[in-house]
Amino acid sequence: MNFERIREKLNILADAAKYDVSCSSSGSKRTNTNKGLGDSSGMGICHSYTEDGRCISLLKILLTNHCIFDCAYCVSRKSNDIKRAGFKIQEVVDLTINFYRRNYIEGLFLSSGIFSSPDYTMERLIAVARKLRLEENFNGYIHLKSIPGCSDELMKEAGLYADRLSINIEIPTVSGLKLLAPEKDHKDFIKPMETVKNNIAIYKSEKKLLRSTPVYAPAGQSTQMIVGATGESDKDIMYSAVHYYSTYKMKRVYYSGYVPVLEDNRLPALGTEVPMLRENRLYQTDWLLRFYGFDVRELLNKDHPNLDVDIDPKLSWALRNLHLFPVDINKADKRMLARIPGLGMKSVYKILNARKYRKLNWEHLKAIGIAMNRAKYFMVCDSKDWERRDLEPQRIKSMILQSSQSKYQKMYNQQLQLF
Amino acid sequence: MTRLVYDETFEGLLTAIFQVYEERLQQVTIIPETDLQPDFFSEDVTVYTDTGKADRVWRGLKPFSLLRQMIYKAYLREASGAENTILEAVRYVLKTKNEKDYGHPAILQLANWTKEVGREKHRMEAFVRFKRAQDDTYIAVIEPDFNVLPLIAKHFKSRYADQVFMIYDLKRNYGIYYDLQKVDFINLDSERLKNLDAITHEEEKCYDVMWQDYFKSTGIKSRVNKKLHLRHVPKRYWKYLNEKNPY
Ligand code: SF4
Numbered sequence A: 001m002n003f004e005r006i007r008e009k010l011n012i013l014a015d016a017a018k019y020d021v022s023c024s025s026s027g028s029k030r031t032n033t034n035k036g037l038g039d040s041s042g043m044g045i046c047h048s049y050t051e052d053g054r055c056i057s058l059l060k061i062l063l064t065n066h067c068i069f070d071c072a073y074c075v076s077r078k079s080n081d082i083k084r085a086g087f088k089i090q091e092v093v094d095l096t097i098n099f100y101r102r103n104y105i106e107g108l109f110l111s112s113g114i115f116s117s118p119d120y121t122m123e124r125l126i127a128v129a130r131k132l133r134l135e136e137n138f139n140g141y142i143h144l145k146s147i148p149g150c151s152d153e154l155m156k157e158a159g160l161y162a163d164r165l166s167i168n169i170e171i172p173t174v175s176g177l178k179l180l181a182p183e184k185d186h187k188d189f190i191k192p193m194e195t196v197k198n199n200i201a202i203y204k205s206e207k208k209l210l211r212s213t214p215v216y217a218p219a220g221q222s223t224q225m226i227v228g229a230t231g232e233s234d235k236d237i238m239y240s241a242v243h244y245y246s247t248y249k250m251k252r253v254y255y256s257g258y259v260p261v262l263e264d265n266r267l268p269a270l271g272t273e274v275p276m277l278r279e280n281r282l283y284q285t286d287w288l289l290r291f292y293g294f295d296v297r298e299l300l301n302k303d304h305p306n307l308d309v310d311i312d313p314k315l316s317w318a319l320r321n322l323h324l325f326p327v328d329i330n331k332a333d334k335r336m337l338a339r340i341p342g343l344g345m346k347s348v349y350k351i352l353n354a355r356k357y358r359k360l361n362w363e364h365l366k367a368i369g370i371a372m373n374r375a376k377y378f379m380v381c382d383s384k385d386w387e388r389r390d391l392e393p394q395r396i397k398s399m400i401l402q403s404s405q406s407k408y409q410k411m412y413n414q415q416l417q418l419f
Numbered sequence B: 001m002t003r004l005v006y007d008e009t010f011e012g013l014l015t016a017i018f019q020v021y022e023e024r025l026q027q028v029t030i031i032p033e034t035d036l037q038p039d040f041f042s043e044d045v046t047v048y049t050d051t052g053k054a055d056r057v058w059r060g061l062k063p064f065s066l067l068r069q070m071i072y073k074a075y076l077r078e079a080s081g082a083e084n085t086i087l088e089a090v091r092y093v094l095k096t097k098n099e100k101d102y103g104h105p106a107i108l109q110l111a112n113w114t115k116e117v118g119r120e121k122h123r124m125e126a127f128v129r130f131k132r133a134q135d136d137t138y139i140a141v142i143e144p145d146f147n148v149l150p151l152i153a154k155h156f157k158s159r160y161a162d163q164v165f166m167i168y169d170l171k172r173n174y175g176i177y178y179d180l181q182k183v184d185f186i187n188l189d190s191e192r193l194k195n196l197d198a199i200t201h202e203e204e205k206c207y208d209v210m211w212q213d214y215f216k217s218t219g220i221k222s223r224v225n226k227k228l229h230l231r232h233v234p235k236r237y238w239k240y241l242n243e244k245n246p247y
Helices: A003-015 A089-101 A118-135 A152-161 A174-180 A186-209 A234-247 A276-291 A313-320 A345-354 A362-367 A393-403 A409-417 B010-022 B051-060 B065-077 B082-096 B105-127 B149-159 B204-217 B226-232 B235-240
Strands: A058-062 A107-111 A141-145 A164-166 A221-227 A252-257 B002-006 B028-032 B043-046 B138-142 B165-169 B174-178 B183-186
Touching: A003 A058, A003 A089, A003 B204, A058 A089, A089 A107, A089 A118, A089 B204, A107 A118, A118 A141, A118 A152, A141 A152, A152 A164, A152 A186, A186 A221, A221 A234, A221 A276, A234 A252, A234 A276, A252 A276, A276 A313, A313 A393, B002 B010, B010 B028, B010 B051, B010 B065, B010 B082, B028 B082, B065 B082, B065 B105, B065 B149, B082 B105, B105 B149, B105 B235, B138 B235, B149 B165, B149 B174, B149 B183
Parallel strands: A058 A107, A107 A141, A141 A164, A164 A221, A221 A252, B002 B028, B002 B043, B138 B165
Antiparallel strands: B165 B174, B174 B183
């Protein structure tokens, strides 16, 4: 092994891959049955965290950063003057195995710039995965990037080795894509998604008839959208997300605040702050949709096309719907409990459990660890003590903001000053 | 007041609980032998650990699988006084059958300890860093807050089925060793484990360095958030994380 050479490639190709935020390694159920290496049946583990606080779970690299395209938002674009490198297939296999054996990672997340053609590139990605599975007996997690425009046959093969497949839509609106990646066709992104979705369904139904049917992308597919590159609204982003969740059965949609990497008059200038708070609000919205039974139209609509910056989306919704509160926590159903600002699903389950044995009052709620500073304005319990004043939404909001030290406070003070 | 003095093994603790029921002790505390301080007002009784009795208690608690889980983890939590909280919870659950009543202080306490131990288990599954030795054994050293080795063995065995490995808890001076067939507990001279470099494989340095490089390149500078980073990777764990100890 030429250590110094590989080391240099790793530095270049990890650096180029880091803007893809997905690092999930869960949901695969691939067990170690062949006495081989690795097991992906668990929850997915973060083996470390970057200094920006993101989970490190996979070895996330590009096979190469050579690319024939010139997408404006991408560091690897053809016209960007940077160092280029490319791994050999065996080099990626060896790195993955050796990192995995030392318990550094859960597996590999392999993406690539597009060299010669989409199919040629996709074939190389598949070759790495195939080698890991068939020659190295590797049962760790493999996430492959689908290359826009590659053939259905290749997508079909990719899913036989990969746990997850993803293709990043990157730009949430078709018009934005035209502007920033004129050589790329929206359809080239959609087709692999469609193929993967159909294959997952086919293999699943075959598995029901014949147990020996191999699994196909057991951890499903995901996509990513860049936030804040093209002036899209939160409504644009979340309505797209809902579309991808429902039409293509996405496991996850990721939102990635745009990090200015190069000067281009179509994009925010270098040095523009990464919209991390906005990104965070989008993730909160995503959770409310997936786990809290909200409909996207309740949170974002014509009258309310952007999320509030200073408060979270659930609180914002509650303040617009005060007529539904206060909620009696000893009687309300799960759906309504989940809508109380400040109550997470864990708290909801704790309440449902605890109230089987006794009527809950404030003391009980505190004892089981419910954080009250937001919730108290929106609920009643077994106590004569509760917020009786008919408060205006604005007033509740300011009382809550005063009592909570948001970790983002500094940031939105800064951002608000801009207006 | 009776004080049941036990040998700090899990079986010992269960034997002590057996004794409480058998002798219908009301005013009783269970204490580990190393904590034993003379107390003029109490009568000390030594518990002789008996697997048969321990088994009977364990089987008696079978309908309460959640409680059993919590008891074992609370024991591994090594909190002082945990024995009596466990006893109290056992009494309450056997009487009321409500193992999920988190309104009861002893149950709530066990649930919290269980959560803490669970978190530590998860951390160790993440933070163990193996070094490859010259004889191809993969060796890791840890110092977890709580005694989680028995809990993580299964995870590592199924993950590294084809790799001989050892994980050693320096704080408690014992380890687990997997020989490609089964996992055993072992005791070693812990001094020798403090300097692993002498026995590591020559390629170890390369992967060590590349992992540190990778850690650096995968971070995004314009997003740095040290506070969040520290919350996920508290400083006390850095000692054995190679990415936090650059060459
Ligand atoms: S095709 Fe992919 S790698 Fe190439 S410039 Fe566009 S986004 Fe970047």
